[in-house]
Amino acid sequence: MFGNGAYPGVGRPSPAVDPQVQQWFYTIDKDRSGQINWEELQAALVNGQGQNFSSAACKLMIGMFDTDHTGTIDVNEFQLLFGYINQWLSVFKNYDRDSSGSIEEAELAQAFQQMGFRFSPEFVKFLISKSDLKNHKQITVDQFIVTCIQIQRLQKPFEERIKR
Structure with a gap:
């Protein structure tokens, strides 16, 4: 850890931030700014196939938790992102039974069902075709996270309308 748990000139993280997350x-x-940008996040995240997460995935993840719209996240925002990443990874790993770093169409449909979504087989095929740039009919963990974020963004306006 870095001394008092904060960078010089940067405020301390909330006491509720897990020391492991800190x-x-x-x-x-890497630049010790007290903020993580998408490039720093990308350098740290590797999918199951040994490649860094896509820039699109990292930008979406930063954007999802960047509450002050700076293009970066602080340690408190990172803790929220960390929790989501672990949830998504848990679901993904549950269906990546061969530990190949990717899941196929039927497994993706099951993963979405576990998450409470009931998508048609055609829609699941569409999601894979939209994500799979190599036409292997599979989706990697970073593509899975991007898809989950996009679904969550689509779902939010509907939930807000229902609450009214």
């Missing part, structure tokens, strides 16, 4: 944050924050 340690990950400080490891990822």
Whole structure:
């Protein structure tokens, strides 16, 4: 850890931030700015096939948790992102039974069902075709996370309308 748990000139993280999350944050924050941008996040995240997460995935993840719209996340925002990444990874790993770093169409449909979504087989095929640039009919973990974020963004306006 870095002394008092904060960078010089940067405010302390909330006491509710898990020390392990703080340690990950400080490891990822290469320029020691107290903020993580998408490039720093990308350098830290590797999918199951040994490649860094896509820039699109990292930009979406930063954007999802960047509450002050700076293009970066602080340690408190990172803790929220960290929790989501672990949830998505848990679901993904549950269906990536051969540990190949990708899941196929039927497995993706099952993963979405576990998450509470009931998508038609045609829609699941569409999601894979939209994500799979190599036409392997599979989706990698970073593509899975991008898809989950996009679904969540589409779902939010509907939930807000229902609440009214």
